[in-house]
Each structure stands twice: as C-alpha cells, then as structure tokens.
Amino acid sequence: xxxxxxxxxxxxxxxxxxILATQETYRIFVPGLLEGALLTAKITxxxxxxxxxxxxxxxxxxxxxxxxxxxxxxxxxxxxxxxxALVQLFWxxxxxxQFGINLEAFTVAVLALGLxxxxxxxxxxxxxxxxVARGQWEAATALNxxxxxxxxxxxxxxxxxxxxxxxxxxxxxxxxxxxxxxxxTLSDLAFKAQQMNQTTMKTIPIFTLVLLIYLxxxxxITIAMRYLEQRASRGLARGRxx
Amino acid sequence: MWDWAFAFEILPILAHAAIISIEATLVGFVLAAGLGLVxxxxxxxxPWTAWPISVLVELIRSTPLLIQIFFLYFVxxxxxxxxxxxxxxxxxxxxxxxxxxxxxxxxxxxxIHRGQWEASIALNxSAWTTFRDIIIPQAIPPIVPALGxxxxxxxxxxxxxxxxxxxxLMQTAKIIGSETFRYTEPITLVGLFFLxxxxxSASLIRAAERYLNRRPAR
Numbered sequence: 119x120x121x122x123x124x125x126x127x128x129x130x131x132x133x134x135x136x137i138l139a140t141q142e143t144y145r146i147f148v149p150g151l152l153e154g155a156l157l158t159a160k161i162t163x164x165x166x167x168x169x170x171x172x173x174x175x176x177x178x179x180x181x182x183x184x185x186x187x188x189x190x191x192x193x194x195x196x197x198x199x200x201x202x203a204l205v206q207l208f209w210x211x212x213x214x215x216q217f218g219i220n221l222e223a224f225t226v227a228v229l230a231l232g233l234x235x236x237x238x239x240x241x242x243x244x245x246x247x248x249x250v251a252r253g254q255w256e257a258a259t260a261l262n263x264x265x266x267x268x269x270x271x272x273x274x275x276x277x278x279x280x281x282x283x284x285x286x287x288x289x290x291x292x293x294x295x296x297x298x299x300x301x302x303t304l305s306d307l308a309f310k311a312q313q314m315n316q317t318t319m320k321t322i323p324i325f326t327l328v329l330l331i332y333l334x335x336x337x338x339i340t341i342a343m344r345y346l347e348q349r350a351s352r353g354l355a356r357g358r359x360x
Numbered sequence: 361m362w363d364w365a366f367a368f369e370i371l372p373i374l375a376h377a378a379i380i381s382i383e384a385t386l387v388g389f390v391l392a393a394g395l396g397l398v399x400x401x402x403x404x405x406x407p408w409t410a411w412p413i414s415v416l417v418e419l420i421r422s423t424p425l426l427i428q429i430f431f432l433y434f435v436x437x438x439x440x441x442x443x444x445x446x447x448x449x450x451x452x453x454x455x456x457x458x459x460x461x462x463x464x465x466x467x468x469x470x471x472i473h474r475g476q477w478e479a480s481i482a483l484n485x486s487a488w489t490t491f492r493d494i495i496i497p498q499a500i501p502p503i504v505p506a507l508g509x510x511x512x513x514x515x516x517x518x519x520x521x522x523x524x525x526x527x528x529l530m531q532t533a534k535i536i537g538s539e540t541f542r543y544t545e546p547i548t549l550v551g552l553f554f555l556x557x558x559x560x561s562a563s564l565i566r567a568a569e570r571y572l573n574r575r576p577a578r
C-alpha cells in the first residue's frame with residue numbers, strides 16, 4: 119500500500135476512535151484503554167531498541183566473530199526463533215526466579231520480546247550487511263582502512279538503509295506480541311481490554327476500540343519506517359548505479 | 361535445580377498435550393490455507409473486492425492475535441452461539457494466518473505470465489479449467505516454502521490458546537507448575553519441544569524447496 123493510503127487509514131482510524139469516544143457506550147472505556155496503550159507503547163519502544171542492538175550484534179558476531187562468538191550468535195538466533203515468544207516470556211517470568219534471579223514483570227517483558235524480535239532481526243541484518251557490494255570492501259581496503267573503520271564508516275551505514283523495510287515489519291510483530299505481556303500481569307492494552315470485558319461483558323465496544331488503537335499504532339510504525347526509508351535512501355542511487 | 365525424575369514424570373502428560381497443540385496447528389493451517397486461497401481468488405474474480413479485502417487483511421495483520429482470540433471467544437456468545445475454547449482459538453488462528461496466506465497466494469498468482477491467461481482464453485478453456493489445470497499448477501509450487509514458514513509460525517503461536525484455557529502444551533505446563541511449584545522442568549521442556557519441532561520443520565521446508573525448484577525442462 120502507498121504511503122498516502124496508509125496516512126488516510128491512520129487518520130480514519132483516529133477519527134473513528136474519537137467519534138466512538140463521544141458515544142455513551144464507549145466513553146467509559148477510553149481512559150483506561152489509553153492508559154494501557156501507553157504501557158504497550160513503552161514496551162514496544164524499549165523492546166525495539168533492545169531488538170535492534172541484539173540483531174546487529176548477533177549478525178556481526180555470526181558474520182565476522184571468532185568461532186566461539188559465532189556459535190554463541192547461532193545458538194541465540196536458533197533458540198529465540200525456534201521457540202515461541204510466549205514460552206520465552208513464561209520462561210523468564212517463572213523459571214528465572216527459581217534460579218534466584220527475580221526480575222520485574224516489566225523488565226521481563228522488554229527482555230523477552232526484545233530478544234525474540236532481535237533474533238529475527240539478526241537474520242535480516244545479516245542479509246543487509248552481505249548485500250553491500252563487494253567493491254565497497256575492496257575500495258575501503260585500498261584506502262588502507264582498518265576492519266573496524268570499514269564496518270563503521272562504509273559497510274554499516276549502507277547496510278542500515280537496506281535493513282529499514284524488514285525492521286519495519288519486525289516492529290509491527292513486536293507491537294503485536296506486546297499483547298502477550300498481559301499474561302504476565304502487566305496492565306497493557308490487552309490486559310485492560312480483558313479486565314474490562316470480564317467486569318462489564320461489553321465485548322463488542324471494548325474490542326472494537328482496542329483493535330482500532332492497535333491498528334493506529336501499527337500504522338504509525340509503518341508510516342514512520344516508510345518515511346525513514348525515503349529519507350535515508352536519498353542520493354543513494356548515485357552510488358549504486360556505478 | 362533440574363530434577364530428571366520429575367522431568368520424566370511429567371513427560372507423558374506433556375506429550376499428550378502436545379497432540380492438542382499439533383491438532384490445533386493442523387486444523388488452523390487448513391483453515392488458513394483454504395480461507396487465504398478464497399480471499400486471493402476473490403480479488404482476481406471480483407476486482408471490486410480488492411480494496412475491502414486489502415483493508416481487511418491489513419486490519420487482521422496489524423492487530424495482535426491474542427486480542428483476536430479473546431474477541432472471537434467472547435463475542436460469539438453475545439450472538440447466541442457458544443463456541444468451546446478450542447474451536448474459537450483455532451478459528452482465530454486460521455483467520456489470522458489466512459490474512460498472511462492470502463498475500464502469499466497473491467504473489468504466486470501475480471507471478472503467472474499474462475500470456476498464460478490469454479492462451480487459456482484462446483483455447484476456449486472455462487474459468488474453472490483455467491484455474492485448475494493452468495494457473496494453480498504453476499502458481500502453487502513456488503509458494504510452498506512460504507506457506508510452510510507460516511505453518512511453523514502458526515505452530516509457534518498455539519501457546520496463545522492457553523490464554524483462553526485450551527489444554528494445550530503451554531496451559532498444561534502452567535497447570536503442572538502451579539500444582540507442584542516447579543516451573544523449571546515443564547516450561548523448559550515445552551521450549552525444547554518447540555525448538556525441536558521448528559528445527560525439524562525448517563529442514564523439511566528446505567528439502568521441499570529444493571524438490572520443487574527442480575523445474576521440468578521447457
């Protein structure tokens with residue numbers, strides 16, 4: 119979908135939420151749901167930061183690290199991609215305390231989701247790094263750069279641009295998987311919805327609002343990533359067509 | 361920390377629950393693959409549906425599966441239909457992944473050369489014959505690996521059914537944990553089970569990909 123259509127969808131969903139918020143049946147749910155949405159947004163942002171850091175580190179470790187680092191990166195990627203996010207969340211929440219490590223539910227949420235998405239991100243970061251043309255490495259070698267300088271100044275800046283679209287998809291996945299934290303007692307958007315549903319049994323108004331709020335949030339992510347992609351790839355064609 | 365005797369004691373219970381997880385995966389995926397195909401075909405057969413379908417797909421794909429599971433589970437009773445947790449959960453899984461699958465099918469159909477359609481019209485084949493004998497055999501094999509990836513993804517989402525108390529693997533592990541106050545073994549075993557299944561299915565998908573890429577000589 120084009121960026122215009124996405125912006126129209128975002129405006130439409132925000133307008134629908136605003137109109138519904140003036141209705142008698144919906145109004146009482148709005149403040150609580152927005153409070154939950156704030157926590158969802160917080161977990162998403164912190165999780166995304168952790169995921170990007172882990173993804174890039176694991177990709178670099180897998181590509182250029184010495185053997186033990188490579189194995190470690192591989193084990194991390196396989197374990198977090200191979201088991202489901204909910205299992206990881208429960209493992210950190212229920213099993214770690216039995217080893218004497220007590221983390222707050224919020225920390226567990228950010229850690230589990232960030233590590234989970236980071237493992238998927240590692241594969242797309244690896245793809246982006248290897249997609250940088252060979253000539254770039256050769257030119258950097260010819261300029262007598264150290265390996266670290268090459269990565270930092272030449273390869274990674276170009277790889278980051280190629281990473282933006284797949285990371286956009288992963289951030290949407292992250293936003294969606296934050297709903298799982300409601301199962302470890304955090305009162306995010308999904309938790310609030312579930313709680314209100316149990317006390318009032320007004321399923322349709324509550325879940326309509328919740329679905330619209332999630333839709334609006336993921337549209338914000340998609341639009342932001344599209345914009346970032348456009349900005350970052352400005353002037354790139356010059357270098358690529360040579 | 362890790363008690364082998366306890367792990368072996370709960371293994372049969374977990375194995376039994378794993379069957380429910382696999383059942384949910386298979387039924388959910390059949391639903392997803394079927395419904396996804398219907399959505400993709402509707403877009404081709406009735407062009408006016410393209411816009412509403414793409415909005416629907418976007419809506420399903422950008423909201424959490426957990427919310428959709430809750431929604432289906434709680435909304436049906438208000439229409440006077442009571443679904444048991446398993447049916448509601450599998451239905452939600454199927455619908456969620458149908459949205460993803462419809463995009464995969466669409467990519468498959470878009471890859472068929474226009475000339476194939478035109479040649480079918482020239483040969484006076486009916487729409488049904490064109491689809492069954494010309495389009496589907498060319499469109500489906502290249503997308504099997506992508507569908508396979510969604511099958512694995514769907515399998516890894518089945519623990520979400522524990523949220524509406526379906527007695528699948530995760531729920532069973534949690535019950536064992538709350539009864540014995542030992543979470544280490546059940547949850548770790550569940551994790552290992554998923555890891556093993558994903559590794560096996562990943563290699564199966566790679567094998568399928570290799571097999572399907574052996575295109576007949578033209």
